Amino acid sequence: MNLKNLFGLFAKVFVSVAFAGVFYFGWMAAAIPILKSGVIWAKVICWLSAPVITAAGFACGIVIFELLLGARKSKFRDIVSWPLASCYIGAAIVFPFGPMLIVFAMFALGAVSIFTKEIVSIRAVNKQKNSSSL
Numbered sequence: 489m490n491l492k493n494l495f496g497l498f499a500k501v502f503v504s505v506a507f508a509g510v511f512y513f514g515w516m517a518a519a520i521p522i523l524k525s526g527v528i529w530a531k532v533i534c535w536l537s538a539p540v541i542t543a544a545g546f547a548c549g550i551v552i553f554e555l556l557l558g559a560r561k562s563k564f565r566d567i568v569s570w571p572l573a574s575c576y577i578g579a580a581i582v583f584p585f586g587p588m589l590i591v592f593a594m595f596a597l598g599a600v601s602i603f604t605k606e607i608v609s610i611r612a613v614n615k616q617k618n619s620s621s622l
Contacts, residue, residue: 497606504549504602505595508571511545512538512591535587539575542594546571546602567605574601 515538522534547568554562578593 507549508545
């Protein structure tokens, strides 16, 4: 992996985390009145939607980054599965310690999943280039 790929990787992860933050902030703005309402089923739906919204933010960050560079190569459904799984895992692990702490686990594991997804993508492209040049 060269320096250009490494810089692009960190830039993609940064933009992805920034978009996840924007999406999570929007979720919090909508969730606070719902969580204060006292309606149990609304609270459950609200807490279950937090990882989905945050994962969508991670995926949208990647899509927007690729669109701005003019190199759209990833499909949204291929991207969103990585942070969705990691956000739910992080939320499930941390929720018993306090539901408001899930944001830290979702962001940490979401960023790691995006980083891992991009490494896998770069290796797949490099492998494909190496096999086609033979």
